[in-house]
Amino acid sequence: MRGTNAAQPRCVALQGTLGVAAHCGIYARRPSVCREVEPSWEFGRISPQCDKARLAHGLPVLTPQDWLEPYDTDEPPLPQAA
Ligand code: SF4
Numbered sequence: 001m002r003g004t005n006a007a008q009p010r011c012v013a014l015q016g017t018l019g020v021a022a023h024c025g026i027y028a029r030r031p032s033v034c035r036e037v038e039p040s041w042e043f044g045r046i047s048p049q050c051d052k053a054r055l056a057h058g059l060p061v062l063t064p065q066d067w068l069e070p071y072d073t074d075e076p077p078l079p080q081a082a
Contacts, residue, residue: 018057039079041067 002012013030016022024030040047040062051061067079 019059042079 011024013024013026014022015025024034037049037053038045038047040050041064044064054061
């Protein structure tokens with residue numbers, strides 16, 4: 001999360017271009033504070049922190065339609081490809 005307190009916050013672990021193709025470069029080792037933020041609708045509910053972050057970067061909030069139905073109902077849905 002280094003870099004997230006800057007005037008224009010951007011975590012040094014963030015790879016790629018927001019709104020185009022971006023991902024966490026340390027996803028498997030990301031800090032607990034990052035693990036606690038759910039993407040909106042991944043688990044069937046809104047995430048105010050996710051919505052706030054997306055809006056701060058000029059991105060639309062996620063909707064249930066942004067997620068694919070799981071093949072296995074025991075698994076969470078997957079994000080659709082852009
Ligand atoms: S999830 Fe990864 S890229 Fe996002 S703030 Fe946490 S460490 Fe940085």
